[in-house]
Amino acid sequence: MKKYSWLAVGIITLMLAMSGIAFAQAQGTQPMQEGAQQQVQQQMQQEAMDLVNVNTASEQELQQVPGMDQSLAQGIVQYRQTNGPFQSVNDLTQVQGMDDQKLQGMRGYLTAEKLNINTAKAEDLQKVPGMDQSLAQNIIQYRQTNGPFQSVDDLTKVQGMDDQKLQSVQNYLTVEKININTASAEEMQVIPGMDQSLAQSIIQYREANGPFGSVDELRQVQGIDDQKLQSIQDHVSADKINLNTASAEDLQVIPGIDQSLAQNIVEYRQANGPFGSVDDLSQVSGITEENMNTIRDHVTVEEEGGGLF
Numbered sequence: 001m002k003k004y005s006w007l008a009v010g011i012i013t014l015m016l017a018m019s020g021i022a023f024a025q026a027q028g029t030q031p032m033q034e035g036a037q038q039q040v041q042q043q044m045q046q047e048a049m050d051l052v053n054v055n056t057a058s059e060q061e062l063q064q065v066p067g068m069d070q071s072l073a074q075g076i077v078q079y080r081q082t083n084g085p086f087q088s089v090n091d092l093t094q095v096q097g098m099d100d101q102k103l104q105g106m107r108g109y110l111t112a113e114k115l116n117i118n119t120a121k122a123e124d125l126q127k128v129p130g131m132d133q134s135l136a137q138n139i140i141q142y143r144q145t146n147g148p149f150q151s152v153d154d155l156t157k158v159q160g161m162d163d164q165k166l167q168s169v170q171n172y173l174t175v176e177k178i179n180i181n182t183a184s185a186e187e188m189q190v191i192p193g194m195d196q197s198l199a200q201s202i203i204q205y206r207e208a209n210g211p212f213g214s215v216d217e218l219r220q221v222q223g224i225d226d227q228k229l230q231s232i233q234d235h236v237s238a239d240k241i242n243l244n245t246a247s248a249e250d251l252q253v254i255p256g257i258d259q260s261l262a263q264n265i266v267e268y269r270q271a272n273g274p275f276g277s278v279d280d281l282s283q284v285s286g287i288t289e290e291n292m293n294t295i296r297d298h299v300t301v302e303e304e305g306g307g308l309f
Helices: 002-048 070-083 089-094 100-109 133-146 152-157 163-172 196-209 215-220 226-235 259-272 278-283 289-298
Strands: none
Touching (some): 089 100, 100 259, 196 215, 215 226, 278 289
């Protein structure tokens, strides 16, 4: 009898141990699952903050815009294939199924800007009708070797680009100077004489001091003297940051705008459409009279590229 009692105790102990392990695993897995879900949600939220370009977006990308169904996305793609790129987001009302009311709900998520061939990535260039992966890579390689393009016509110097091909893509493209207030280190390194170290110094300076007020202010950056400035100044600009196209990351360069406020600005734009004036910032949660005075000098709502309105 004693033998069976000990056996029973052993079995019960083993069962309790296994239950404990299972409980511990469940407790450990739950936070991991919740953490993974939060990470996915944060990633989706971040991706939603990027403007969708109606001239290059695929049907799938267009359907990420709230209120945009498959039929309407197909209509946009078919319209631009027939008529060429949209000149402004307003032109979307010419697409079957798109009226003013529907467009108003989507306006804050969309842009019709042309691609700047001096900063566009290969994956963005490939979205231009008639532009394949090989040609997009050739454009990137050309500017890395020769510096920024001076005009869209310079694309004929790129291997694989002839007059006929240029004619089919040029309406989707533009050439703009590289804005030192928003450009990444990678984008700035296209500029002749700009290495990674100097590009990083420019970014560190603007993070510490706010956006550059002029190109001449580059003299304050470690590593830039008058000779260096002279060699790069024709390729850069110090444009104000456009509230209607800036990402949350771009906005955080501005003194008085932290990550939370930058996200509020983008969310307001998505919900209400483009800002009509800088004063409209006062409608954004977290904007006070004090930080409004700090921010005002660094931002604009001017149209860029193909226009937003």
